[in-house]
Amino acid sequence: MNLKQNINPVIRDLKPSGIRKFFDLANSMDNVVSLSIGEPDFATPWHIRDVGIYSLEKSRTHYLSNSGLPELREEIVKYAARRFGLTYAPENVLVTVGGSEAIDLACRVLLTPGDEVIVPEPSFVCYEPLCRMAGAKVVRLRTRAEDEFRVTPEALEAAITPKTKLLILSYPNNPTGAILPKENAMALAAVIRRHGFFVLSDEIYAELTYGGERHFSLGTVEDIRERVLVVNGFSKAYAMTGWRLGYVMGDAYLIKMMTKLHQFGIMSAPTTSQYAACEALREGDDDIASMREEYDDRRRIIVDGLRTLGLGCFEPTGAFYVFPEIVSTGLSSEEFCEKLLREERVAVVPGNAFGESGEGFVRISYAASLENISKALERMEDFLKKIRG
Amino acid sequence: MNKVENNEKLLKQLEKNGRITGEQLASVLGESAEEIRDTIAELERDKVIVGYNALIDWDKTDRELVTALIEVKVTPQRGDGFDRVAARIYQYPEVTSVYLLSGGFDLVVMIEGKTLKEVAHFVSSKLATIDAVTGTATHFVLKKYKDKGVLFEEDPEEDRRIVVI
Ligand SMILES: Cc1ncc(COP(=O)(O)O)c(C=O)c1O
Numbered sequence: 001m002n003l004k005q006n007i008n009p010v011i012r013d014l015k016p017s018g019i020r021k022f023f024d025l026a027n028s029m030d031n032v033v034s035l036s037i038g039e040p041d042f043a044t045p046w047h048i049r050d051v052g053i054y055s056l057e058k059s060r061t062h063y064l065s066n067s068g069l070p071e072l073r074e075e076i077v078k079y080a081a082r083r084f085g086l087t088y089a090p091e092n093v094l095v096t097v098g099g100s101e102a103i104d105l106a107c108r109v110l111l112t113p114g115d116e117v118i119v120p121e122p123s124f125v126c127y128e129p130l131c132r133m134a135g136a137k138v139v140r141l142r143t144r145a146e147d148e149f150r151v152t153p154e155a156l157e158a159a160i161t162p163k164t165k166l167l168i169l170s171y172p173n174n175p176t177g178a179i180l181p182k183e184n185a186m187a188l189a190a191v192i193r194r195h196g197f198f199v200l201s202d203e204i205y206a207e208l209t210y211g212g213e214r215h216f217s218l219g220t221v222e223d224i225r226e227r228v229l230v231v232n233g234f235s236k237a238y239a240m241t242g243w244r245l246g247y248v249m250g251d252a253y254l255i256k257m258m259t260k261l262h263q264f265g266i267m268s269a270p271t272t273s274q275y276a277a278c279e280a281l282r283e284g285d286d287d288i289a290s291m292r293e294e295y296d297d298r299r300r301i302i303v304d305g306l307r308t309l310g311l312g313c314f315e316p317t318g319a320f321y322v323f324p325e326i327v328s329t330g331l332s333s334e335e336f337c338e339k340l341l342r343e344e345r346v347a348v349v350p351g352n353a354f355g356e357s358g359e360g361f362v363r364i365s366y367a368a369s370l371e372n373i374s375k376a377l378e379r380m381e382d383f384l385k386k387i388r389g
Numbered sequence: 390m391n392k393v394e395n396n397e398k399l400l401k402q403l404e405k406n407g408r409i410t411g412e413q414l415a416s417v418l419g420e421s422a423e424e425i426r427d428t429i430a431e432l433e434r435d436k437v438i439v440g441y442n443a444l445i446d447w448d449k450t451d452r453e454l455v456t457a458l459i460e461v462k463v464t465p466q467r468g469d470g471f472d473r474v475a476a477r478i479y480q481y482p483e484v485t486s487v488y489l490l491s492g493g494f495d496l497v498v499m500i501e502g503k504t505l506k507e508v509a510h511f512v513s514s515k516l517a518t519i520d521a522v523t524g525t526a527t528h529f530v531l532k533k534y535k536d537k538g539v540l541f542e543e544d545p546e547e548d549r550r551i552v553v554i
Contacts, residue, residue, distance in 0.1 A: 297402070297417045300416040300417050300419070301413045301416040301417060303416075304412075304415075304416040305416070370406060370409070370413070374410075374413070
């Protein structure tokens, strides 16, 4: 049997990530300082782990309700109100296997063949493949360093066609570290209102903003609310990536449709994780604060460090990434990263991994120890000296 | 920024990582590296910062080292309270820390020596013989799990992928 002929052509034709060989190279080398990881370097706070362990001791090892443990959905509702001013009820919440599943469900519930989805770039890598699996066409919207990588109302207007069904927004942003302050979000909301498409707002980094301004959630904008799905989760806020737990909040009917799909594809999100997550939401505000403070210290050090090395970078105030421009080195993003890895054993991610508009940049994660950040900066200094001659 | 508040931030940073550089502190606190150096010098002069240590796990070396924690009961001295007795104890180089405590005994003294015998000898001949000392209880340290907020036995490095998008 010709396997190639028999599988879904959409998945067959998805481009494997062009930087795969770079990852493999990094993995095969020793003594690499890695600032390439897209997850917190902290372990989950102990009291949260402890509650997970206790749930196992109490034999809580069964499926839970499809839409999530009722007390967890209650806690999510309270948390979302307390932290971001969102006013949802438990029926507006579905607990998922990471924010990732929530994104997939949203795409599959909303999109039909022929629909267009506007995906701003550079952005997290899953949106385009998931939209395409749902049969939709992806319209890429480039964001620019000059605009602090924010989607502007003008650029959004220009990307809209009668077929536009969904806009994906992802702030605080991976890979740029950009945020979308309230006034910018409200300007986009006006466009969204006028055209009436849906919005998937991936707010997984919502807790990680620096410099005083809290994340502004599009789910709080009254007159577009029913068209907005807010995705969040435990991975980044509580350093819980391995627990695979997230959630989506939105209009009750949309949530019901997503729950239907989730029920068939997943049954219920991991039970241990849901018990631990209750503890995170009840008692974890201080953990968020101390991790955020730690990220902020590192952020300041790395941004100053990169600027001292003469790498221009706009001030990132969200997530845990810096996105410096490397055009001045005369290298492409991939050349830069491969050379830096081979010659100085520092791993960072080429910007074009996050879409073509990321070319000319690299993503550096500061979810790493200060020691490793210092070491990486030193090695990069040597590297740049060599390149610049 | 308010100087006192900033000093507290600076001290917390140093307490966490004594090797953080002036430049890094400058980035974190949004001050010039020179200002930071001046402030640190001042804090050292005022004995707010009293010293810098490396945390060493001697168990991973060939050095023979025994650590003991000794509870000491003391009769307080007129006028000086416990301070004079404490001073008589902390002068010994074998003594690495001395704390005054509330509760069932008065001082806790940490001692380092080469062997159990050496430490026991120190307690019986030097500590217990001090006039004001009315009793001691010696506890030998078998294993250090965590000290000054740092874990001594980290779990073995997990297999983390180098690149995770
Ligand atoms: C922007 C963004 N959205 C979603 C996710 C997925 O997170 P989760 O672990 O909740 O599936 C990530 C993870 O890196 C991310 O960067």
